Amino acid sequence: MVNNGAPDVEVVARVLGGDGEAFGILIRRYEPGLLRFATRMLGNPDAAADAVAESLVRAYRHLAQCRDPERLRSWLYRITGNRCRSHLARRHTNDISLSEAPPLADGSDTWAALERSEQVALVERALAALPAEKREAFVLKHVEGMSYEEMATVTGARIPTLKMRVHRAREALLAALEEVVR
Amino acid sequence: MSPIDPRLQEALDGERDPGELAADLGEAYARLIAATQLLSATPRLSVAARVMAEIRQNPAQAQTGGPLRRSIRWLGRPITVRLRPAWTLALAAGLAAVLLLPFERGGPTPGVTQGVAKFVGHFPGARSVEVVGSFNDWSRGALALNDDDHDGIWHADAVLPAGQHEYMFVVDGERWVPDPLAGRFVDDGFGEGQQNSLLIVRPAAAQP
Numbered sequence: 042m043v044n045n046g047a048p049d050v051e052v053v054a055r056v057l058g059g060d061g062e063a064f065g066i067l068i069r070r071y072e073p074g075l076l077r078f079a080t081r082m083l084g085n086p087d088a089a090a091d092a093v094a095e096s097l098v099r100a101y102r103h104l105a106q107c108r109d110p111e112r113l114r115s116w117l118y119r120i121t122g123n124r125c126r127s128h129l130a131r132r133h134t135n136d137i138s139l140s141e142a143p144p145l146a147d148g149s150d151t152w153a154a155l156e157r158s159e160q161v162a163l164v165e166r167a168l169a170a171l172p173a174e175k176r177e178a179f180v181l182k183h184v185e186g187m188s189y190e191e192m193a194t195v196t197g198a199r200i201p202t203l204k205m206r207v208h209r210a211r212e213a214l215l216a217a218l219e220e221v222v223r
Numbered sequence: 224m225s226p227i228d229p230r231l232q233e234a235l236d237g238e239r240d241p242g243e244l245a246a247d248l249g250e251a252y253a254r255l256i257a258a259t260q261l262l263s264a265t266p267r268l269s270v271a272a273r274v275m276a277e278i279r280q281n282p283a284q285a286q287t288g289g290p291l292r293r294s295i296r297w298l299g300r301p302i303t304v305r306l307r308p309a310w311t312l313a314l315a316a317g318l319a320a321v322l323l324l325p326f327e328r329g330g331p332t333p334g335v336t337q338g339v340a341k342f343v344g345h346f347p348g349a350r351s352v353e354v355v356g357s358f359n360d361w362s363r364g365a366l367a368l369n370d371d372d373h374d375g376i377w378h379a380d381a382v383l384p385a386g387q388h389e390y391m392f393v394v395d396g397e398r399w400v401p402d403p404l405a406g407r408f409v410d411d412g413f414g415e416g417q418q419n420s421l422l423i424v425r426p427a428a429a430q431p
């Protein structure tokens with residue numbers, strides 16, 4: 042029985058040794074971030090859940106292909122990012138429609154929650170208007186808190202390219218937010 | 224959309240103390256940080272049960288397993304690979320000749336919907352070389368190459384289902400190497416521009 046707090050390398054070795062149930066530890070560890078990332082990329086929680094579920098099953102099936110289990114998180118984000126890109130490509134557009142970007146509201150029926158929900162919707166609309174590559178770079182940097190080095194591992198893009206995408210995304214977001222303030 | 228002041232970009236990249244920013248830049252900084260915080264809420268979703276159900280229903284995966292299990296799995300699966308690799312044109316030419324040999328010469332015998340593949344790679348100094356691919360769920364240990372004469376040329380024959388297969392060599396148990404002279408490659412789907420080698424197995428019945 043592998044410890045829930047065991048390092049990724051240990052859990053991966055356990056799974057590859059035949060203990061498929063140990064994969065549940067990795068799911069619990071990375072599922073929240075992957076779902077957040079996919080939701081921001083696709084703008085639709087259902088599509089995001091599909092993308093993450095497919096990615097995790099794919100990761101399980103190809104776990105032996107993970108060349109560096111110490112960087113499992115990056116590997117999982119990479120697979121999920123690829124699934125999101127495939128999903129967007131199937132929709133023939135990199136943009137997500139506003140109607141598909143419902144706010145991740147608190148759920149409590151208070152004025153503050155409603156106001157927050159509207160703010161979230163506003164920011165999501167601005168994010169949804171970004172091209173997918175810039176949206177991905179911005180989310181990985183500012184929502185998932187990754188370094189540019191890890192982002193390069195996840196996306197396969199060079200660090201200067203990623204910096205440029207993040208910078209452009211910030212400019213577009215700030216412009217959109219200031220437009221609303223006016 | 225106008226460019227953001229470089230000092231604001233630096234602050235957002237953690238390269239500058241945001242407290243040093245002028246008032247207008249500080250306001251823009253705060254607005255962007257507030258926006259990112261709004262986006263950081265974690266969706267109240269879970270796919271854990273769904274994923275684990277899928278895994279339990281079809282547990283086949285790229286586990287390494289023990290030698291006996293690997294052997295049983297390998298023997299129980301209709302393998303088939305047709306290999307294109309070689310590390311020089313000369314070897315490729317020699318290989319072509321080998322591939323034309325009739326299968327009855329002690330090699331694996333394919334079924335009607337299978338074909339024989341010969342994997343060859345040049346890995347001088349390697350301690351082990353194996354082939355993993357879509358035909359064996361990328362399972363390590365299922366198909367090892369041999370270098371009995373220690374000349375750095377590793378090879379293995381296999382019977383695989385007719386059709387298209389992706390594969391890679393695994394050298395010394397840790398280095399994943401695409402076949403440099405495979406005729407075709409395909410993105411491995413994991414980003415970073417990595418590619419898998421591609422081979423097409425023709426059914427033995429269709430071979431001359």
